[in-house]
Amino acid sequence: MATLKGKAFKFGDSISTDHIVPGRLAHLRSNLPELAKHVLEDADPTFARRVQPGDFVVGGQNFGLGSSREHAPLVIKMAGVSAVLAKSVARIFFRNAINRGLPVLITDTDKINDGDELEVDLGAGSIKDLTNGADLIFKPLPQAMQALLDEGGLIPYIKKHGDFKLE
Amino acid sequence: MPKTIAEKILCQKLGRDVSAGEIVVSPVDLAFAQDTTGPLTVREYRGSGFKKLANKYKTVLFLDHAAPSPQAQLATDHILLRDFAAETGCVLSDVGRGVCHQIVAEQMARPGDVIVGADSHTVTAGALGAFATGMGSSDIAVAFALGQTWFRVPESIRIELKGRFPPGVSAKDLILHLIGKIGADGATYQALEFGGKAVETMSMPGRLTIANMAVEAGAKLGIFPSDAITEKYLKDMGRPQDYRPITPDKGASYERTIEIDLATLEPTVARPHTVDNVTLARELSGVKIHQVFLGTCTNGRLEDLSIAVSILRGNKCAPGTRLVVVPASQRVLMEALEIGYITILVEAGALIASPGCGACLGLHQGVLGDGEACLSTANRNFKGRMGNPNSFVYLASPATAAATALTGYVADPREVL
Numbered sequence: 232m233a234t235l236k237g238k239a240f241k242f243g244d245s246i247s248t249d250h251i252v253p254g255r256l257a258h259l260r261s262n263l264p265e266l267a268k269h270v271l272e273d274a275d276p277t278f279a280r281r282v283q284p285g286d287f288v289v290g291g292q293n294f295g296l297g298s299s300r301e302h303a304p305l306v307i308k309m310a311g312v313s314a315v316l317a318k319s320v321a322r323i324f325f326r327n328a329i330n331r332g333l334p335v336l337i338t339d340t341d342k343i344n345d346g347d348e349l350e351v352d353l354g355a356g357s358i359k360d361l362t363n364g365a366d367l368i369f370k371p372l373p374q375a376m377q378a379l380l381d382e383g384g385l386i387p388y389i390k391k392h393g394d395f396k397l398e
Numbered sequence: 399m400p401k402t403i404a405e406k407i408l409c410q411k412l413g414r415d416v417s418a419g420e421i422v423v424s425p426v427d428l429a430f431a432q433d434t435t436g437p438l439t440v441r442e443y444r445g446s447g448f449k450k451l452a453n454k455y456k457t458v459l460f461l462d463h464a465a466p467s468p469q470a471q472l473a474t475d476h477i478l479l480r481d482f483a484a485e486t487g488c489v490l491s492d493v494g495r496g497v498c499h500q501i502v503a504e505q506m507a508r509p510g511d512v513i514v515g516a517d518s519h520t521v522t523a524g525a526l527g528a529f530a531t532g533m534g535s536s537d538i539a540v541a542f543a544l545g546q547t548w549f550r551v552p553e554s555i556r557i558e559l560k561g562r563f564p565p566g567v568s569a570k571d572l573i574l575h576l577i578g579k580i581g582a583d584g585a586t587y588q589a590l591e592f593g594g595k596a597v598e599t600m601s602m603p604g605r606l607t608i609a610n611m612a613v614e615a616g617a618k619l620g621i622f623p624s625d626a627i628t629e630k631y632l633k634d635m636g637r638p639q640d641y642r643p644i645t646p647d648k649g650a651s652y653e654r655t656i657e658i659d660l661a662t663l664e665p666t667v668a669r670p671h672t673v674d675n676v677t678l679a680r681e682l683s684g685v686k687i688h689q690v691f692l693g694t695c696t697n698g699r700l701e702d703l704s705i706a707v708s709i710l711r712g713n714k715c716a717p718g719t720r721l722v723v724v725p726a727s728q729r730v731l732m733e734a735l736e737i738g739y740i741t742i743l744v745e746a747g748a749l750i751a752s753p754g755c756g757a758c759l760g761l762h763q764g765v766l767g768d769g770e771a772c773l774s775t776a777n778r779n780f781k782g783r784m785g786n787p788n789s790f791v792y793l794a795s796p797a798t799a800a801a802t803a804l805t806g807y808v809a810d811p812r813e814v815l
Binding site: 258375 | 434447534586
């Protein structure tokens, strides 16, 4: 499996879907490239222009709490982010991210500082902070979610298999 | 093995024994999306090459979040949804009919159903004893087409309720208290199962308020047993045939049990910017409020308006504090008109907006200005939630909302009763 490499953009606890794509921008949800310019705007207005392909969004507790809007992981992925790292993640965001083919890695993000260079080995379940030398591990995904992620998300999975074959 | 309500519903649905922790693929009895998640649902459905809905009578699109539309792009999204409904024959609930969760409760949800919606507050239907949970647009597009979805059978936390609410205290205070106690991630991936003596006398509107906010503790479900109160509610809604009893088994296994004596509760408020930032109304008496918002899928029902009316009747809102009232559905609006509640509220200074989500998510009908504070009966107070990241949202009960409208500051309703 792939190795991901990029810079950490560190956010705090309780980053809600309103921080990621606020309701006031609902009129842009049918114009995703425009919506993506506002990704995480209410948490860090400079994020959208600083993030580079491959970078990581690094949250604290309960990342992605709130709404069911799939646009939240969708615009994070569109911004080029290769994975979301967090201490814990809200249920619907987690499911939506995997459905969109965006890996979510649960790990002790206290060990990572804003701006650190990270290297993630998805197969080995390990994260190396190349800036401070910290070695971290993350829990493997539940098998059903891994099966969806392996196909690139829910819709590609269903297109291929025609049905759920998860039990 | 004895089952929780969540386990029991999935056992019945699948016709075999299932327990917490298992992955199951379950048929769904109802799948829906609304106007801010529906357009992506429709695009994913079409992009996947799906040709036919699994059951057009159990597929619903609700136009409620931006209803009527405040913006051209959202009006165009509405066209997309109306066209999809015309093309597939699915059910369309157009602007002005009300919030999806209220209409699901009034017209659709049955005890024992599995319900999925592209809206996090789909959990509301747990009040009727349904296994109801929110998902994203892709999941709902697949549920539309296949009539099924996958779940991890959740563990349950038992919330054992006893005693009676003191005057001025209601279901909203209970659920805010609980979220404050366990935190905004206190029930992540789990079901909150409510039960105990106090549930036997708890009204359906109260149950809907509580189930609605289960997701604010991270829960997958907020679920009640179905009982005589459920039966009466379904009868009142004109569908007595939809009733069937669902109760947990004695000895079912719970992740933990939390006991709450309703008699010990006081008017409770969630402060900005998280729902678990909870305190008592009386601790916030100096906080100036510019807008009071009474409505939403949490507290926009007739019982909620009735509480506000009992406080506002013959009184006026404080100068400098506006009161926005949004009935949760057309049915609630009609009933409030007939009983005279609307007249009383308007005479007190309220403005009434069309049934729907109203100001809750920051799109229209009460967006806040810089530095303004709103006391809202809704379910979320995240930064930027009501349309402006430089504003502040406090969450409270209809009684606290009405008392606050009168005084212009966060008020303990027991002082005006």
